[in-house]
Amino acid sequence: MSTINLESFFKEKNFKKSKNMVVFVQSYPNLINTLYLINNSFLYEKTTVCVIKNINLYKFLDSRKSLFKNEINILFIDDDDVSFKSIYHFFSSFTNLKIKIKRSLNKLQFINSDIFFFSKAFTTLGFYLIKNLKKYNQLVHFPDPGCDVYQLSDSKPNGLKQAILLLVYKLLYGKELVFGNAGRKLNTNYFFKISDSYFYKNVNLSLTIEDRKNLQTDFTLDSFAINNLNKFSVVYFDKDMLRDNLCDKSLYKNELTNIFKILEKYINKEDLAKKYKPGRTTDLNKKIINYGFLVDDFIPAEFLINSNVKVYLGMTSIAMANIESGNIISLVNLVTYLDPIKKQRSIDNLEKRKKTTVYYPNTLVEFENLLVKFFKN
Numbered sequence: 039m040s041t042i043n044l045e046s047f048f049k050e051k052n053f054k055k056s057k058n059m060v061v062f063v064q065s066y067p068n069l070i071n072t073l074y075l076i077n078n079s080f081l082y083e084k085t086t087v088c089v090i091k092n093i094n095l096y097k098f099l100d101s102r103k104s105l106f107k108n109e110i111n112i113l114f115i116d117d118d119d120v121s122f123k124s125i126y127h128f129f130s131s132f133t134n135l136k137i138k139i140k141r142s143l144n145k146l147q148f149i150n151s152d153i154f155f156f157s158k159a160f161t162t163l164g165f166y167l168i169k170n171l172k173k174y175n176q177l178v179h180f181p182d183p184g185c186d187v188y189q190l191s192d193s194k195p196n197g198l199k200q201a202i203l204l205l206v207y208k209l210l211y212g213k214e215l216v217f218g219n220a221g222r223k224l225n226t227n228y229f230f231k232i233s234d235s236y237f238y239k240n241v242n243l244s245l246t247i248e249d250r251k252n253l254q255t256d257f258t259l260d261s262f263a264i265n266n267l268n269k270f271s272v273v274y275f276d277k278d279m280l281r282d283n284l285c286d287k288s289l290y291k292n293e294l295t296n297i298f299k300i301l302e303k304y305i306n307k308e309d310l311a312k313k314y315k316p317g318r319t320t321d322l323n324k325k326i327i328n329y330g331f332l333v334d335d336f337i338p339a340e341f342l343i344n345s346n347v348k349v350y351l352g353m354t355s356i357a358m359a360n361i362e363s364g365n366i367i368s369l370v371n372l373v374t375y376l377d378p379i380k381k382q383r384s385i386d387n388l389e390k391r392k393k394t395t396v397y398y399p400n401t402l403v404e405f406e407n408l409l410v411k412f413f414k415n
Contacts, residue, residue, distance in 0.1 A: 044078045044253060050246040056176055058082050058151040058292045062164050064090035066316065067184035067356050069338050070319040071175075071250070072099070074257050075154055075180070079108045086111040088146070090164045092314035094336040101336070104264050115142050117163045119207060136210060143170050148414060151175045154358060156182040159190050159218045159231035166211040169236075176242040181250050184356055187390040189221030192234050200228060225380045259340055268310040268344040270331065271413075272301065275339055275352035278319040284375055291326050293373045298327050300406050304413055313357070315337050349412050354384040359391030366396045 048055050059082040063072045069364050072087060077366040079085040085111060088371060089096040096114040103110060118135050121127040146167065155168050159182075168177060171180040195201040207230060208215050218231035237244075285293075300308070304388075310330030314323070317335070324332065333342065339357035343364070344348075350366045351360045353373070358366055370390065375381040388396060 039317050042252060044075075045081055047249070048243075049244060049399065055081065055152045056152045058084040058086070058148070060148050060151045060153045060171075061085070061087045062090060062153065062155040062157075062168060063087065063095065064092055064157055064161065064164055065182075065184065066092075066095060066338055068182055069095070069098075069340070070183070070254065070257070070259065071154075073262055074322070076106055076108075076110055076256055077257065079106070079110060082152070084111070086113065086151075088113045088115055088150070088167070088323070090115055090167075091117065092317065097336040098338060105262055113146075115163070115167070117142070132206070132210070139166055139210070143167060143197060146171060149174045152178050154178045154180050156180050158182065158228050158237060159185060159188070159220075161232065162207060162211045162215065162230050165215060165230075165232050169212050169214065170238075170287070172240060177240060179241050179244040180235070181245060181247050183250075185248055187387065190231060191219045191221070192231070193219035194218040196228075203228075204246075222386075223383065225383050228329075233248075258300050259338075262335060263341050266343050267311070267337070268277045268346050270342070271309040271348045272305055272347065273311045273313065273342045273347050273350050274330070275313065275350065275355050275357040276314045276319060276323070277353040277355055278315065278323045279353065279373065280323055281318070281320050283356060284377070284380060285373055286376065289374055294326050294369075296402065297331075297369060297372055297405065300402060302329065302410050311342055313337075313342055315355075327338075334339070348415075349409065354388040356391065356394065359388055359393065364394065366394065366398050368398050368404065368410055369405075371398050371400045372402065 040048065059075065059079060061072055061075050076085065080324065085108065087099060089099065089112065093114060096112065099112050103112065117139050118131065121131040143166070145374060148171055153168055153171060155164060155177065158179060182389060193216065200217070204217060214233045214236035215230055216233045218229050263288060279290055280287055307329035308331060311325060311331045311333055312330045314335060336340050343361055347364055350361055350364055351369060353370050354368060358368070368385070370381055370385060385398070392401050397408055399408055
């Protein structure tokens with residue numbers, strides 16, 4: 039298939055677009071999808087972007103509004119967690135959450151709109167909203183790049199505890215919510231997804247991964263970039279190993295400190311940029327590396343990828359996988375995982391997603407040799 043624009047794609051698929059556009063987004067991997075659609079907002083009379091449960095993503099999009107070619111309305115929609123601490127806490131939190139998401143829905147008065155959504159899996163509130171907005175609108179699924187490596191399908195609860203949990207979430211967000219299967223074991227016990235039966239019956243237009251890539255062939259994030267982020271020779275993409283209980287606290291702090299002591303021999307302290315996952319890291323984790331520039335949480339990792347960077351460092355992440363050219367060093371073999379199986383799953387994910395070579399030094403000596411090699415170039 040040759041490169042095609044969104045309007046031509048609609049015609050090719052015999053899809054009659056609506057008057058307005060609504061975009062539901064809940065994670066940074068879908069930033070490129072969101073900005074691509076914003077860039078095509080001229081096709082519609084009015085465009086609204088609804089950011090689900092991700093305040094940092096909302097802050098970023100709101101900070102870029104002046105760069106949008108058309109006026110875009112950006113909303114933030116949040117919910118809470120159900121507490122299972124006691125029967126009282128459960129019923130109280132369940133009732134309050136039910137009221138809160140209903141109020142959020144009532145604020146969204148969309149009619150004659152194409153509702154674009156990306157998250158077929160790893161979604162609860164997003165599904166609740168698009169399901170209840172379907173009646174007077176059309177649903178368009180734009181595939182989530184973060185799920186490209188998965189073969190998603192419906193799954194059943196594993197035991198009574200999961201069955202009860204699923205029932206609770208069905209009562210909250212919709213009976214068509216199910217557990218998902220990614221086609222292989224993940225480092226999470228379960229995740230929710232939209233059931234295949236609902237998806238194929240109710241989604242008006244579903245793009246393939248190939249469709250998405252083809253549409254975005256000539257699209258870049260350059261016009262939305264933030265100044266002064268291309269001055270670093272080393273960029274570190276963090277993964278909070280302590281928050282996720284992947285490593286022992288004291289041992290990990292010592293191992294990471296030793297890694298960055300070696301790096302400090304080859305760069306000035308201000309040449310390091312530290313990017314932590316927005317909303318998914320702790321202040322304690324941010325203090326382990328005691329030098330370098332701390333990048334604001336809301337700034338997307340993609341804006342730190344540029345030709346001035348000599349070395350990219352990290353454990354495993356989508357940010358590392360999105361680097362198309364450059365020297366990438368994964369530190370996973372230099373820290374001690376509590377569970378080697380989880381470590382291998384993370385490596386497998388990165389290897390499936392990567393766009394260029396990733397190096398995995400097994401010792402600090404190997405790590406230093408790579409630094410010497412890359413800083414020479």
